[in-house]
Amino acid sequence: MELHILLIFMIFAAILAIEVKDLLSSVIAMAAVGFALCLAFLILKAPDLAITQLVVELLCLIILIKATIKKDLPLVIEGRWLFNTVSTLVFIIVFLFFSYIAMKELPVFGNPTMGLVRRYLLEEGVNKTGAVNIVSAVILDFRAYDTLGEVAVLFTSIIGIMAILRRKGRKEILEEDTNGK
């Protein structure tokens, strides 16, 4: 029941985030969706995810506010309004069609199938890794290469951000140095 209330709150906040005109309000409504998601993770018994989501959401909010502050512009809808709306609706209908096919195969909510992997992780996780928290046993032991790749992706994105946001190219800095001397 709490989950339904949270999800409906998330849907309203998402509609607000998409439709409101002021960009700063839009970003803050998006952050509201993220914090509600954090609470939903707590209800769904995933405390590790809730902590991570909280930290990530705060960082996202800070950098989004940095991008949007003092930059709101009116949304002008010109010429191709009909074409844009129709093509968007076509995409959403195609997505809904495929998700309808997928929905028929899903397990009932709250009663997942006891697969081999899950049983193995829960039974042997503590003995094999010594970690009491099975989620951290999975990310740091069973899927350690996955975590290594995640760190690589994170550092690649940091390198990309540094390259994009650099004010001056390396050549200009070198030229200034030589001129200064």
Add this chain to the structure above:
Amino acid sequence: MSTYLLCLVLFCIGLYGLLRKRNLVKIIVGLAIMGYSVNLFFVLLGYRLHGRAPIDAPDQVIENMVDPLPQAVVLTSIVIGLGVMALLISLAIRIYEKHGTLDITKIRKLKG
């Protein structure tokens, strides 16, 4: 089943924002909402009614724990989502500095 449907509605709102809006920040917000709904869907798939967190304790029963594998996968996905989001926002800041606008149709008109 109704939770799955609400999650689907959230994804559709994000998809609408991504495809229909012309402001770059709105597009990024739509993408973020889609990411949230997919993460939530993964965790919903592994949830067991009246289950407990997958942390071992003396009185813990294996049949009563929620599925740890989707949680571990989503943990990776959340952190990578942060990297993608930061890269997108830095691109948007750069485009605003270069073109003076965040409207994607105007950016297309101002070549070079």
